[in-house]
Amino acid sequence: MRVIQIIDSLDAGGAERMAVQIANELYAAGHQSHLCATRKEGLLKKSIHESVGYIFLEKKGRIGIKAMTKLKTYIVKNKIEIIHAHSTSFFTATVIKWWLPSIKLVWHDHYGNAEEVENRKAGTLKKCSRFFNGIISVNELLKDWSIRNLKPSKVVYLRNFVSNTLKQQLLKPLPGSTGKRIVHLANLRPQKDHITLIRAFKEVYKNSPDWNLLLVGLDFQDDYSREIKFKIKDLKLDDHIHLLGSREDTPAILEACDIGVLSSKSEGLPVALLEYGMAGLPVVATDVGACKEVVSDYGAVVPAQNPATLTQAIQEFIENPEESKSMAHSFQQHVMTTFGAAFYIEKLETFYSSL
Structure with a gap:
């Protein structure tokens, strides 16, 4: 099959990661695979396999006729049969x-x-x-929601997957001590609810003052970003909560951490949880979207927007390191078996063929 993934940017977000991973895995499965970034490149460009066809449109405005013509020419030239559009690239x-x-x-709804x-x-x-x-x-x-509100003849639920990533080296040293790092991998968006996590970590810090919280994700320099920074300063946690921004060495960062947390108040199926699993981290996640389905019985799932229960779950992992390691290993095996690339691509190929 000849397939092109379309995504609006290559910033390090969940939908963007999935677009790149699908393009790479389709190539590995023997298909002619392509990827198009419409508006913005980003850190994930370096993750695209060198044999995956790539085009950047530099689209401006709502329609962007010049960019559209460029894409049409590319599709015709490469005899592409299927467009796989992610999130807002549907237009x-x-x-x-x-x-x-x-x-x-x-269309892929993330x-x-x-x-x-x-x-x-x-x-x-619509x-x-x-x-x-x-x-x-x-x-x-x-x-x-799609079945009730939209018009296509076929709607399928496919769980996100994670690819095996090569071992990386840290680009620079991480704050905090080895064995005492909590990581939260999410761009700085309100639905990721960093504020609840910061409040929870304040209580963790009281009991375990040698632990640090690393916030990894794109900083949009907006009101929500400013709220996060104010809350950290207000709670006097500047020396223990660290904003690392969007990083190219995310797998290496996860490998160097000890607990993975996702404190979202709303989710789809977060790729971050799968990456925690591949890195062998014990996980604490909120009960939103498909988080409970992903974590299953291999981690802690707590109510959203509840600092107290989040604190308790994190603290239990800190105080029971052997149990934490055991759960992390089980979760890693669960992710590799249930959310591996081969199973996903087989399902995707079947869906493509059915069209």
Whole structure:
């Protein structure tokens, strides 16, 4: 098959990681695989396999005729059969579908506010969905929403997966002491609820003052970012909570940490949890989206927006290191078996073929 993944940016977010991983794994499975970034490149560009075809559109404005023409030319030249559009790139893909009606169009829904999906504004999406040949949803809530609200003939739920990543070296030393680091991998967006985690860590710090919290993710320098920084300063945690930003050496950072936390108040199926698993971390996650399904019985799942229960779960891992290691190993095996690339690509190939 000849397939192109379309994503609006290559910043290190969950949807972006999935687009790159799918492109790489399709190539590994013997397909002619391509990837298109429409508006912005980013750290993940370096993760694209050298044999995956790549095009950057530099799209400006809502439609961007010049960029659309560039993409159409690329698709025709490479005889692409399937467009796999991720998240907000559905509009770009729909315009190409208008111009090339015979091409198959799949939209991949990574919507992060699945808990509030009924409030989702879907006017343009609903109109475009008439041109979709299929939809992939990352959890059951999103699948049900698409069936009720959109127009495609096929909707499937495919759980996110994680690829085996090569061992990396840290680009620079990490703050905190070896054996005493908690990591939170998420871009600085409100639905990731860093504030609840910071409040929880304040209590952890009282009991375990030698531990540090590393916040890894893109800083958008907006009001939410400023709120996070103010809360850290207000609680006098400047020396123990560290904002590392978006990093190219994320796998190495996870390997150097000891507990993985996800404190979101809304999620789809977070790739961060799968990456924690591959890194062999014990995990604490909130009960939103597909987090409970991913973690299963191999970690701690707590209510969202509840600092007390988050504190308790983290503290239990700190105080019971042997049990933590055992759970981390079991979780790693669970992720490798259940959320591995081979199983996912087989399901994806079947879905593509059904179109």
